[in-house]
């Protein structure tokens with residue numbers, strides 16, 4: 001019989017990758033909790049119309065990436081390509097669109113993109129949406145959450161790019177100049193760019209055409225059209241958070257979704273290759289009205305968990321959570337199992353892998369390293385005699401210390 005394989009771009013997430021993803025989720029949910037956000041869960045399947053009206057007719061998502069099908073009732077449904085639209089739809093449906101909400105979510109998203117490193121057709125996002133908040137302190141708050149993620153996950157070699165798309169009036173003035181400038185372009189616009197120009201001209205800045213990009217780099221910049229409040233916001237972000245995170249003003253950043261209005265931002269990492277953006281977001285003050293709701297200014301972002309995982313792997317960041325406990329002889333088994341049980345009861349958030357087999361110490365250390373263990377606890381002859389354990393760090397410092405049973409329980413509690 002022929003074997004059945006998974007769908008291209010929708011890999012099974014397995015063992016270590018799964019564990020890493022669970023760990024990332026745990027860290028992120030703690031950060032979100034500490035910012036007083038509440039978790040929200042919306043369905044994976046929505047009416048196709050929701051994504052057409054939110055991500056927009058010029059977005060790649062609606063044009064070529066959405067997974068849509070008619071159900072048995074001939075209703076067009078789609079697998080969600082992102083989380084923001086569903087969250088806003090849900091708030092409107094519950095008639096909660098006149099109050100403030102600070103929400104986060106996590107789950108699978110689906111886009112029919114060409115699979116490559118860091119790009120899948122099913123992937124996981126964790127997202128935050130602050131709904132009902134006007135431009136100002138909520139923009140700073142959202143960047144502070146991004147900062148906490150950078151710090152907690154040690155993403156110091158990543159850059160946060162920011163831009164402001166202006167309000168309606170700024171945008172109109174900028175676009176009229178941009179279109180005037182575009183008239184002098186001698187190249188041929190692709191069909192895709194022509195369509196963008198027709199439906200949402202600002203998105204032309206996001207063109208994939210290298211010549212056109214180069215042409216725009218010498219043209220009018222939105223930053224020169226922003227109001228003093230809008231410029232102040234960009235300045236404030238840089239001065240408050242620039243100490244913790246590398247922030248770069250990028251006036252060509254427009255983002256691939258149609259719903260953005262004011263501040264937009266994207267985090268990129270040099271560890272990711274072509275798909276270097278691992279976090280993206282911005283303000284979307286018009287989305288609630290576009291979906292039939294009340295005026296509800298809002299701002300949010302989402303992170304791709306697989307891309308974060310890749311960064312972690314590239315940087316070889318070991319999981320703090322895995323520790324391997326090894327012995328050198330079977331006569332130590334009774335004591336070793338007792339110590340392992342005591343250790344676990346002191347900190348259930350650590351994965352304690354016991355390796356009390358007959359394999360050599362060298363093989364056990366190799367296995368522990370492969371597991372991504374941060375430390376190995378070794379009970380050899382000397383330790384067995386002296387009621388102690390040797391702790392070997394797998395970090396670059398590679399230190400090794402001997403601890404009494406009491407000391408190791410204290411150490412384990414605080415890892």
Ligand code: HAM
Nearest residue numbers: 082084119120123277278279280281282300301302304
């Ligand atoms: P997005 O930039 O389309 O924004 O996606 C956010 C993140 O999801 C990306 O930075 C990337 O890490 C990840 N991602 C996107 N496509 C793929 C893919 N094919 N494979 C793997 N990872 C991927 C949004 O989705 C907005 N909803 C963010 C937002 C929330 N804006 C306001 N609120």
